[in-house]
Amino acid sequence: MKNIGFLSFGHWTPSSQSQTRSAADTLLQSIDLAVAAEELGADGAYFRVHHFARQLASPFPLLAAVGARTSRIEIGTAVIDMRYENPLYMAEDAGSADLIAGGRLQLGISRGSPEQVIDGWRYFGYQPAEGETDADMGRRHAEVFLDVLHGKGFAQPNPRPMFPNPPGLLRLEPHSQGLRDRIWWGASSNATSIWAAKLGMNLQSSTLKNNETNEPFHIQQAAQIRAYRSAWKEAGHTREPRVSISRSIIAIMDDRDRGYFGRGGEEDDQIGFISPETQAIFGRGYSAEPDVLIEQLRKDEAIAEADTLLLTVPNQLGVAYNAHVIESILKHVAPALGWR
Template sequence: MERFGTLSFGHYGPLGGGRVLTARDMLHQAIDLGVGMDELGVDGIYFRVHHFARQQASPMPLLAAIAARTSRIEVGTGVIDMRYENPLYLAEEAAAVDLISDGRLALGVSRGSPESVIRGYETFGYTGSQDPRGADIARAHFDTFLQAIQGKGLAERDPSSPFGGGTGMQGIEPHSPGLRSRVWWGAGNRDSAEWAGRMGVNLMSSTLLTEADGTPFDVLQAQQIEAFRAAWRESGHRGTPRVSVSRSIFPITTAEDAMYFGRTGEGDQIGVIDGIRSTFGKTYAAEPDALVQQLLADEAIRSADTLMLTIPSQLGVEFNLRVVESFAKYVAPALGWNPDGERDDTPARVTAR
């Protein structure tokens, strides 16, 4: 494990006891958390994106705000639902955030996760899907997005324009040359992981897989990672792609930790999501020494270079910073993380498409 960071869903709403976490609270707390983690030396802060829900939905302003107040931490998404996106507008926004952050954007995208509404992307204006879950729209948007961030000319210049239109084709602006190497695809199964490898983008794998054959979750995920890397190599892409996995991990170091998480440690779960039998990864909650041994036995964590800790954002900045600090101090070094070590930040080199 070379890097670790946090993954937040950005939940807000009633907290009980008459307390309410507002959208404003959530956003400001996310910025403060990013600043605190940057000071701790944590490698990344990432946000889930959900529409029509009391969760983070517009990540670019938030990532830009965190980038402007930090100096080293990676800012990113895990993941943006491409069914909802204008790919060219996303390309402009992503390039702007990447430039503001001096190349610290890790842009995770995918088809997206199950929604609280029916085909919500159609309400955003993206219709005509032939797939019940809109995967064809997501892939088409992603293809256009990749062309845009690679600098391909997409609109014909107007030679009569008073603004220096010229001739030929014009790409989107701003353009961030290194952004292409910092794009990740969130894959929920081996097929989508292999597709990401063929496309030459990095891999994000979360706490669920749309596969369920009785194989332990970490083994399934390690197989998914290997399939991704094999597809990358077979496609002739150069360089080494990055791979992240996310986990619910809570070092228990105080009575408060034990109160919240002491009974949450559980095994893998099988359930149905989006109509598909799926495997959900376990929650890890234990004292640091025991936690280290459990995580060292996790095949996918051993295989990935980046670990994302899912955090309970509703518990506030101070609590979450303490959880992250405990992980950094008592657990992460035993998994290979060195807060002062060199990171391989050489971007993967991919075949232009």
């Protein structure tokens, strides 16, 4: 059995070919798609965060709105770039959104991905400390965020406050109990997945990871998941961790699907560089008739290792079509693979 959700990058463009021609279109349709996905029986609605791009950015207003419109579905991110974040203010935002959603937030965070601008986090007022890289800074912000989510008091109260204080040191409010256990780390390397396990974060692994062994993507990703689970067990955590992966999976059900995705072109992994020093491997996409798709997905070792599958959706094709994409997988693919 697997949790199955969708992951939207929230692209928008003023092109007449797009169903999302403005930021408002993308935000409002993201809410509507989450509602539709819940009605179809999907388990999660996840959103990507990219700054300085015509895509979804600051996530908490959207997460809170989705939480207010739904009642069951998990609501999450994949991922928030921690290089850009004030971890204390983020903890307040996250606590508020989680309380509105009734404890359904699943927050994926990370050190970030290649950006639209050069060192965009500098425009947000952040810079690495002496001897740090920007990745180090992102991980440092993440550790502060995790610490304050425990809900322990740390701030000295004013002896003459405007309003009465509870006794002792003060914590950030609002605090949402249990949110600390629902933080995920987006890891592109085996080393960072092990680091995440030691800190007690769940693991998110996408369609891109560092090319560490020159093996096929799904084999490298499966090895990453096994290394993470081993490190989790060694750390002695008492709860079971969760692991999500994302995939582009389209079931060809009709001529519309065939027109959009029937030409193939993503049947093989791709190799590229995400920085001058880091070679990455990009996982293939899947698009085929359900019977073919089922056999292809049986061979994906990383899907077998993960408990949560996020379907990347082509959000610019509109809510109705994306609901169809999700429903096709839930009804015509997932049961045959034992996911439902």
